[in-house]
Amino acid sequence: MINKKSSILSLVITFAVILGMGSQLVHLRFNNDLDAFFPLDDPDLIYYKSFTEKFGHDNDYILVGLENNAGVFEQDFLLRSDSVLSDLEAIDGVKSVISLINLKKLVKSPMGYIELPYLHLTDPSQLTKDSLKITKEPHVQDQFLSSDHRSTKLIITHSKFKDKKLADAFVSQIDQTLANYPFDKVRLAGRPIGERAYVWAVQQDFTFFVIFSGLTILIMLIIFIRRPSMVIASLLVSVLSVVMTLSFMTIVGKEIDILSTLIPSILLVVSMSDIIHLYAHAQDEYSKGASMSDAINQAVKKVGFATLLTSITTAVGFITLISIRVQPIIDLGLYSAVGIMFAFGLTYLLFPQLMFLVEPRLKRKRSNPILKRFLDTLYHAVIQRQKLILALFAIASVLIGIGITKLEINAYLIDDLPKDDPVKEDFTYFDTQYGGSKPFTMTVWTPDSAELYSKEIITLIDSIATLAHQTLNANNLVSPASLVKSVYQMQHSGLAKNYKLPETDREWRQVFSTIQKGKIEERFFKVTSGNLARISGFSKDFGSKDGTDRAMAFKADLDQWLDKSVLDYRITGSTQLIEKSHETLSMNLMKGLFAAVIIVSIIAGYMFKSWRMILITLIPNLFPILAIAAVMGFFGIPINLGTSIIFAISFGIVVDDTIHFLSKMREERLAGRSMPYAIKRTIFATGEPIIVTTIILTSGFIIFCFSQFAATFNTGLFVSVSFIVALIADLTLLPVLILYFLPRRTLKKSDNT
Missing domain, CATH: 3.30.70.1430 (Multidrug efflux transporter AcrB pore domain)
Known part of the structure; x- marks a missing residue:
């Protein structure tokens, strides 16, 4: 029973815990280790580690392309290149710099072996002869000369860097050294270059997502909740969920990587679902004449268990990402799941208490005439057009099947960077001009x-x-x-x-x-x-x-x-x-989704004590997942480590509205109402919150479409599409399946779980 004393105590304790955890945010760090995307506990990884002990890492290098529009074999250009090479060799961490400039070959002579340079830098008359000799040695020409002979390649081998700071400092020194010399164009490629580009983009995305997700949620709350005090309370719960999650990640030593930048935005958006349903039920009870405290208590009683289940199912969807044995994806799943449970806890530790203490001037809930007409039309369609609805979904299922057959697994090393990104252009240059x-x-x-x-x-x-x-x-x-x-x-x-x-x-x-x-x-x-x-x-x-x-x-x-x-x-x-991580992705995805389906089935079976309800629960929620897979197939968007998270995120979230719908329907059936009338009351009671949460979720995830990364863009786009498809399925297919397959006997209170 909520009261002033318990509300204040709950707020004080919760804020004290958050303040203690939040103090750790100053230690939050960004991670640039792309090796983290190697498959975990894999025999090939174990073998590669033993290989590195003997030969070192195979990606500890930076490629430098020095361009000269007049051609490589120009003395002034070669002398500048030689000076650059000497300066690069002096940088701390450089093991060697190999290039055509300093390349020599041992030749046996009557006086023993002597070193002869491939290029005579100080003798212009020799350079033409040198160029002709080099073209006769493909193993040298292909390695160090571009195919158009307008650039030469330097290979910088370096020590293994223990952390991001050392790697960034090393790359910065190389940039500064190259900037001291006038070249027509300087191109860089290699792991440290790619990692730096990703980290820069990650940091920009992280800031952008947090700010604009917050603004988007704020706008949606103003539109749908309207009361300023409750808007602030809702946003506070969401923001504190993010703070607790990031603090927890910092405490356990987790750094922000390319995928974990999604976590704050995901939590800001997903946490809104519980708040909207709780607020909608409290407002509904208040509209019936209950006092504020009674309205809150009744709302918590009615939706508390349902929102717990939806939080669990959403967390389960994310946890299934552990089936993809790649550490950043596992971390995204685990920490998102932790954050979702933090959000659930904070929703019930803060929102009801703030609502009770603030006592917002809630207007008696009035039905939106447009929404009421829409839901009324929807109800009659469900009752009168059941075969048509099933036929349309059957046709869609055939199209989905065709689309899925076109889906493939494929990925490129730096494909996530924007097309016009200079780093991506440089990598492409080395692919086209060199080996x-x-x-x-x-x-x-x-x-x-x-x-x-x-x-x-x-x-x-x-x-x-x-x-x-x-x-x-x-x-x-x-x-x-x-x-x-x-x-x-x-x-x-x-x-x-x-x-x-x-x-x-x-x-x-x-x-x-x-x-x-x-x-x-x-x-x-x-x-x-x-x-x-x-x-x-x-x-x-x-x-x-x-x-x-x-x-x-x-x-x-x-x-x-x-x-x-x-x-x-x-x-x-x-x-x-x-x-190999991409190669095994398909099977791992199937394992993860299968595990999620099993867990959700257990939850549905526990709630409704019916195997029919398990099928009725799963069909509308698998449909949007398969639909986005089909769309990806039709548009040639492959599954890879970046896009693989789409399915887990979607399945974990879309099942929430189904559970709210079925929970309300069961409540109506337990009250002795007939099946058609129970469905009518369920559509009118849950339709608005489901539509509102879908709009908020879609608005929040569509922000990802502004990301610099292709995978993040696709995540935002297809997860948003899955929400819209799930909304349609929950409000049309789900009630039709209930009418077709659920027994129409009147439920008794003893049937309640």
């Missing part, structure tokens, strides 16, 4: 620990590298085979035509001896560790689907002729892990 910007990595090993540097093994490795280039879109490959070719070229006057594998057994022995005694790998590039070797390079971003298809074709081809008792292989690396 790509994504790292490509695979390993080979001798199962019996046999020596890698043997004629048989190196020949096999060279064949595998050739097949990888042809099939896997792998370019600029470095491997033990390429090292052998380089040494052989070195031993034969450095001529371009001699970049090949040795021909005679004597030549093989000479090459192997030079590699081992000259410690070539230590001086240049480590490609072996014991009986394990790596083949690494770059690949173009043609999408995860293309990568998966190519990998299957590569394995099918290679397994036909490779004797794995002699040499075995494995595709690994950060690119492969991301592609």
Whole structure:
């Protein structure tokens, strides 16, 4: 029973807890680790971690493209490039800078091995000859010269950064260094560059979403609640839900990443549902002549359990995201679920108490004539046009089935960035002008620990590298085979035509001896560790689907002729892990949605003690989920790690209105009313709150359509569409299903749960 003393006590305790938690918000941080999107507890991830212990991470590099419109082989440009290179090498954290500018090859001479530069920077007369020689060495030209010969590439390898600050500082130093020199265009690509671009966009989105979601909710509250004091109370509950959730995330050490920026907006919007239903019932009771305290108590009694169930089902929808074994998605699900339960708790700890203490001047509730006519028309359609409604939904189901068959899983590395984003343009530039910007990595090993540097093994490795280039879109490959070719070229006057594998057994022995005694790998590039070797390079971003298809074709081809008792292989690396996350997405999504369906079914079964009610509950709520999947299929929008969250968010939220509808209908049936009349009273009692919450939810999520990220845009658009489809299904299909499949016997109080 609500009273002044209990209300004040509840407010004081709640605000004290929030104040204590909110003090932690000063420690809130943003996270830029894209490696977090690797699949958790995966054998390939475990293998890659062991690989990094031997060879380091395959994505610890930055690509720099220096453009000169007059052409690369211009002395002034090359001298400036050389100066930049020296300055870049001096930056703390840089391990090496490899480019055509400082590239040299060892050549055997009568006086021993000597280093000869590919470019004679101080001798303009030599540059034309140098350019001709370079074009005869595709392995050098493709690596360091753009296809239009208007830019040259620098490869900066760097240390692994422990946190965002170090990475940002490193990239800033590179930016400052490059800014000191006049080039026609400077392009950058690589993991630190992509991460910084994402973090900047995340921070902008985070601020934008919080502000505009709040404004949108405020406008909706003013329209539908109208009383200023209750508008402020409603907004306060929502804002404090966000504060508690972000504080909780800070306390447990969770940083804001690309997906968790959605959490504040989601909570601001979703928390409104409980408030609207609670306020609508309190106003309804007040309109019947109850006092303010009695109206509040009756409202809490009538909708408290229903809103608890809707909060649980919404939280369940988010929790099912743990089935997608990617940490940022798991975190989005878990912390959203926590936030939803915070919002439910705050709704009942603050809103009724504020309403009681403020005692807003509520007007006796009047039916909106337009809405009343709409609901009356809707009711008669449900009663008189049942077959037509079922037929229309059946036709829609056929179209949905067709659309779903067109749905596919696919993703690009930086596809979420805007089309005109300079970072995205730079990544695309390296894909079109060079061999790509994504790292490509695979390993080979001798199962019996046999020596890698043997004629048989190196020949096999060279064949595998050739097949990888042809099939896997792998370019600029470095491997033990390429090292052998380089040494052989070195031993034969450095001529371009001699970049090949040795021909005679004597030549093989000479090459192997030079590699081992000259410690070539230590001086240049480590490609072996014991009986394990790596083949690494770059690949173009043609999408995860293309990568998966190519990998299957590569394995099918290679397994036909490779004797794995002699040499075995494995595709690994950060690119492969991301592609695998997308590859397993479909099954994980099905598992998550199946789990959500089971849990919601248990809740529906508990509420209504009827297996028919389980089906009646699920059909209108699965329909909007399948509908947005079909729309995505028709418009060619793929499922990926970004868009996968759409289905869990939608299912968790759309089921709320169904539960409110069924809860009210059961109340009417327990009161002894006939099925048609119970449905009529249910439509008129819940129709307005359901429509209002749908408008508020849609308005809140449509804000995401202003995001810089394609995945966030799609989330806002399709979740909003699912709300509208769910509204139509709840007010038309749901009552028709009830009339068709639910027994029409009069319920007794003993049937109440």
